[in-house]
Amino acid sequence: MLARRSNSEASLVRSMGSCRLVGKTAFCQGGRLHRVPMDLPIKTEELLLDENVIKAINKESLSMYRRLHTLNLSGNQLELIESRAFGHNRNLEDLNLKNNRIDLHYPETHLALRTLSALTRLDLSGNRLSEDMTSCIVQNLTTLEYLSLARNFIMRLEPSTLKGLIRLQELNLENNYIFEIESGTFEGLRSLTRLNLAHNHIPCIVDFNLYQVKTLNISHNIVELFLARESEIEFQLETLDLSRNKLLFFPLLPKRNKLKLLLLSDNEMSFYGDLMNDSSAEVQFIQIVGNVTNITSVNLWDEMISVSLPELKVLDMNRNSFQYLPRGFLRGMTALSSLQLNQNCLKTFSLTEEDPLLFLQTIDLSQNRLSHLNFSISRLEKLNYFNLSFNKLQSLPSDLFTKMPRLTTVDLSHNIVSVCAYPLDNEERTLNTSCAVLAHIKSLKRLYLSNCALVTLPANAFVGSPLTHLDLSSNTGISLEASTFQDVAKSLQFLSLRNNGLASNQLDIGLQVMFSNLKTLDLSENSITSLHPALKKLPLKLLDLRKNQLSTLQQDVLQSLLQSLRVIFLSGNAFDCCQLNWWTPLTNTQSLIIPDRSEVTCNTSFKLDHVDRISQSTRNNCKVDNTVLKYFLLLLPTVVCVLTVFMMVFLSLNSKLLPKYVKAKCGPGAEY
Secondary structure (H helix, E strand, O other): OHHHHHHHHHHHEEEEOOEEEEOOEEEOOOOOOOOOOOOOOOOOOEEEOOOOOOOEEOOOOOOOOOOOOEEEOOOOOOOEEOOOOOOOOOOOOEEEOOOOOHHHHHHHHHHHHOOOOOOOEEEOOOOOOOHHHHHHHHOOOOOOOEEEOOOOOOOEEOOOOOOOOOOOOEEEOOOOOOOEEOOOOOOOOOOOOEEEOOOOOOOEEEEEOOOOOOEEEOOOOOOOEEEEOOOOOOOOOOEEEOOOOOOOOOOEOOOOOOOOEEEOOOOOOOOOHHHOOOOOOOEEEEEEEOOEEEEEEEOOOOOOOOOOOOOOOEEEOOOOOOOOOOOOOOOOOOOOOEEEOOOOOOOEEEEEOOOOOOOOOEEEOOOOOOOEEEEEOOOOOOOOEEEOOOOOOOOOOOOOHHHOOOOOEEEOOOOOOOEOOOOOOHHHHHHOOOOEOOOOOOOOOEEEOOOOOOOEOOOOOOOOOOOOEEEOOOOOOOEOOHHHOOOOOOOOOEEEOOOOOOEHHHHHHHOOOOOOOOOEEEOOOOEOOOOOHHHHHOOOOEEEOOOOOOOOOOHHHHHHHOOOOOEEEOOOOOEEOOOOOOHHHHHOOOOOEOOOHHHOEEEOOOOEEEHHHOOHHHHHHHHHHHHHHHHHHHHHHHHHHHHHHHHHHHHHHOOOHHHHHHHHHHOOOOOO
16 A cells, blocks of 8 residues: 555656656756756646746747646746747646746737637736837737736836736736826726736826726825725725825725725825815816816815725824824724824824724824823723824823723833822822723733833732733833732733843842743843842743843852743843853753853953853963962961061161261251
């Protein structure tokens, strides 16, 4: 039975010249072939010849492979495909000619492709084709369903360019030089559902009317305006990518749409209603096609230009210039699950009961100018991620996070906020205190409070919140108590105390509780001089000790840590080159990684040196030098005493000689 199976597998995988045969597929890639192999089985259905040096396909090249349905010739030096090259390949469906020089003899290629009555996929990317060459090659290929013209030299599109592609479903035109698209260019492509125009030079989209298109990518262009045709016909558009353009205004979207994904990041959009006295200011767009002139009037200051987006799930408006969102802007987005407003100029943000965001799961308001929030809502049932980092918040509604029963991640980093003690007393409840209640949020796992000017964390601050990740870094001068972590000691897996100015004794107090699941501890950029024995009890896998004041590592603490530790960072400390007994056991532990090992240094008598360069002889010299120094220090007081007595005796015996010696040196006094 085993013998039969091995023989069967051998028949499926064979080598033939520069090719490897697997079933009916011939893998001939990267073999420096100058021509199509002629000795392959005639039943071959897939022939992969990419990354060779074939320059021409003539009428004999493929004549024997009549069952061929897939042919990959990408990455060759193909210049010529003779008009009858595919005369015997009537079943060919998928043809890849990417990264060749089809432009040199494109009329011949056109004639060759016309003979392929079953062709559904064609890739002509990277062939230096102009719009005229493109029109000649692909026109009236009525069976095509997929066409890629990416990375060519196409500068403008007109209806004749893509004429006759009646079954085309997907068209890729990215990375060309398109700056003009004539009206009606895509109207003949009635089956088109995916259109990629990314990385071109398109300045605007006016009168967008591709009702059947489901995915449209116009990212990385210079689009300043996007205006859809006013129509009662329902657009099938589900994904619209306008990111990385120069949009000044929120796009005018189809009135009836199925949009689920709207990507508008990296533009220059804003709302301007607060700057305009005349709320009816209109702009007219004039479109001239032949003798027909179309005029579209749009009120660019109308803040409800966004229209209804009832199926929208993701709205990405990161990195724009929004200073505010108009009242009711989110009202029509009833299915919204992700709202991205990172890196704008927002000064305030409001959610009210008028915004029925029943499905909202993610809000990112980081890197704005927010000074306060208005969340006058009863609950956000599904919100699990809330990022408010890098703002100017100095106060928060105390009950903000208690309205979010599924909240798992909160980032308040780089704001001036405080954490409430729990429970709030009656006075604090009455005053609606500005601290944030972070207790009894039963879903909360990740909490980031880096650089929040925290001085203390009150007792019971996190009680009832099963935190696994807690970042308290860059809160210089923060006071750690044993009670700080007692409520999360069992659940905490990641704890960052980086850059808090902690001394060893302060750290000792904070680590007195039993952390039964702590895997990562970041103590970098502090003033720690020794490892506290409390570290022995921690089941750490990663420990970061960079940029402290450690001169050595206690071997008993280190030995306990090495039972679980897998990664340790040590650079930026002033280790003593004469106290490196801990280094060899550390480096000999095969399960341990020291990512910054090449940067770990120690102090010799004269300079800093890399720990790995300190030889055993140097360490032995440390012992000798230390012994001599000890004896010298012990004998020094005795030597000083003996010298002092000797000088006193000498001076007393020679007291009579001293005046004579002085007079001889100074001479007689002067007379006046």
